[in-house]
Amino acid sequence: MDTKQRILDEALTLFSQKGYANVYVNDIAEKVGIKAPSLYKHYKNKKAIFDAIIEEMNNRFAIQAKNLNIIGNDPAADARIYESLSEEEMIKLGFDLFEYYIHDDYVKRFRKMLTIEQFHNKELADTYTKLYVDDPLLYQGLLLGQVVSSGGLSTENVDIMTLHFFAPIYMLLTMCDRNPEREPEAFKILESHIRQFNKLYSRKRKEV
Amino acid sequence: MDTKQRILDEALTLFSQKGYANVYVNDIAEKVGIKAPSLYKHYKNKKAIFDAIIEEMNNRFAIQAKNLNIIGNDPAADARIYESLSEEEMIKLGFDLFEYYIHDDYVKRFRKMLTIEQFHNKELADTYTKLYVDDPLLYQGLLLGQVVSSGGLSTENVDIMTLHFFAPIYMLLTMCDRNPEREPEAFKILESHIRQFNKLYSRKRKEV
DNA sequence: ATTATAGGCTAATTGCAATTAGCCGTCAAG
DNA sequence: CTTGACGGCTAATTGCAATTAGCCTATAAT
Numbered sequence: 065m066d067t068k069q070r071i072l073d074e075a076l077t078l079f080s081q082k083g084y085a086n087v088y089v090n091d092i093a094e095k096v097g098i099k100a101p102s103l104y105k106h107y108k109n110k111k112a113i114f115d116a117i118i119e120e121m122n123n124r125f126a127i128q129a130k131n132l133n134i135i136g137n138d139p140a141a142d143a144r145i146y147e148s149l150s151e152e153e154m155i156k157l158g159f160d161l162f163e164y165y166i167h168d169d170y171v172k173r174f175r176k177m178l179t180i181e182q183f184h185n186k187e188l189a190d191t192y193t194k195l196y197v198d199d200p201l202l203y204q205g206l207l208l209g210q211v212v213s214s215g216g217l218s219t220e221n222v223d224i225m226t227l228h229f230f231a232p233i234y235m236l237l238t239m240c241d242r243n244p245e246r247e248p249e250a251f252k253i254l255e256s257h258i259r260q261f262n263k264l265y266s267r268k269r270k271e272v
Numbered sequence: 273m274d275t276k277q278r279i280l281d282e283a284l285t286l287f288s289q290k291g292y293a294n295v296y297v298n299d300i301a302e303k304v305g306i307k308a309p310s311l312y313k314h315y316k317n318k319k320a321i322f323d324a325i326i327e328e329m330n331n332r333f334a335i336q337a338k339n340l341n342i343i344g345n346d347p348a349a350d351a352r353i354y355e356s357l358s359e360e361e362m363i364k365l366g367f368d369l370f371e372y373y374i375h376d377d378y379v380k381r382f383r384k385m386l387t388i389e390q391f392h393n394k395e396l397a398d399t400y401t402k403l404y405v406d407d408p409l410l411y412q413g414l415l416l417g418q419v420v421s422s423g424g425l426s427t428e429n430v431d432i433m434t435l436h437f438f439a440p441i442y443m444l445l446t447m448c449d450r451n452p453e454r455e456p457e458a459f460k461i462l463e464s465h466i467r468q469f470n471k472l473y474s475r476k477r478k479e480v
Numbered sequence: 481a482t483t484a485t486a487g488g489c490t491a492a493t494t495g496c497a498a499t500t501a502g503c504c505g506t507c508a509a510g
Numbered sequence: 511c512t513t514g515a516c517g518g519c520t521a522a523t524t525g526c527a528a529t530t531a532g533c534c535t536a537t538a539a540t
Contacts, residue, residue, distance in 0.1 A: 082391070083291060083388070086293050086392075180391060182387075182450050183288075183289060183291075183384060183449075184291075190451070220468070224464045224468045225468070228440065228465075231439035235435075238446075239405055242397040243398070253432075253435065256429060256432045261436075264472045264473075265472075
């Protein structure tokens with residue numbers, strides 16, 4: 065990887081750990097293995113490094129949008145698969161999704177950086193909400209909507225059903241970002257969550 | 273309010289908006305209406321101001337623990353009330369709780385500050401998780417457990433039921449911290465969430 | 481009345497982090 | 511084979527933010 069890219073990479077790591085203001089260009093340079101003034105051969109100033117990270121992220125938006133939902137980018141096709149999943153397979157799917165969110169390095173570092181910087185300007189706030197709230201709800205809503213249509217699950221309000229599926233995942237995710245030592249616990253809760261979600265929304269259940 | 277207290281108050285406001293490192297002692301002094309060096313008559317240094325905020329918060333823990341659940345501090349008593357609530361009353365209760373979390377100034381500023389600073393050290397991370405994850409789940413779990421015992425709701429796993437109740441609230445809350453303009457939308461979602469939660473866990477529903 | 485202290489101010493001082501200046505080696509294109 | 515630009519370095523320089531020094535006033539206790 066060339067220096068210019070490595071700068072972004074190391075900077076992202078540091079920003080995600082300490083936040084923009086607590087990272088000194090010297091720290092970044094050190095990680096890259098060069099001296100601070102050499103950074104300026106690649107970026108105009110510190111802010112430009114941050115902006116480049118955001119921009120690189122913007123470039124990955126499309127990819128991200130798909131990856132964030134691992135399953136694929138064709139909800140209808142996914143739903144056909146999903147419909148035929150056993151509870152165990154569904155849990156496996158949830159685990160894979162969660163695992164990706166938690167351990168994919170780029171995704172994780174970027175999310176932590178956004179978490180720290182989200183209040184600095186409206187654009188970052190909007191980006192955070194889009195990436196970690198709106199997009200997952202949108203996509204998973206489409207997916208679950210298909211499953212409902214095909215009779216795999218049953219509900220009066222797919223959006224709220226989606227919220228019920230995703231909100232616990234979101235909460236566990238942010239907890240693990242903060243307390244990685246609680247990951248095993250999070251996985252257990254995740255499993256119970258999916259099982260209970262399944263039962264609650266199963267078409268086998270209905271009102272008396 | 274005396275100067276010493278006003279310093280904490282203004283500092284908390286600023287820290288919650290920009291994060292510790294981006295707030296200069298000069299900013300705090302300005303807000304308080306004194307000059308920066310005068311701050312040092314009250315606190316040893318900038319860090320001491322931050323620590324004092326955390327400590328003040330620690331002192332409010334007990335109060336906080338109750339307030340975080342508005343309803344009170346006797347789950348059994350609360351459950352008796354809750355049990356007799358209509359869906360509309362339950363929504364009212366949820367709104368009040370959410371309103372408190374979102375608009376109580378101290379609570380909101382402190383939560384935003386913790387959000388920004390959560391990755392700086394383990395203690396802050398633990399505090400965040402305790403205040404905004406573990407405590408609410410614990411207390412509301414006790415509450416919902418009582419309601420289940422008394423037959424108001426029905427579930428196989430109260431902890432997950434509690435997660436299903438609280439996680440959406442948590443998610444909406446953090447979204448509103450970031451995007452206050454979406455509060456009206458959040459309230460609508462909250463209402464739908466509570467209605468659907470009620471139906472899902474109603475004892476009137478049962479497996480076929 | 482006197483005096484000690486609390487709390488404010490202005491004017492340094494310190495210290496660190498960002499950035500600039502200016503030098504040098506390498507290597508690819510001509 | 512030479513030149514220019516790319517990317518690295520050391521050594522300033524700049525600039526700002528935290529803190530300290532030292533002075534002043536009001537007030538409360540003796």
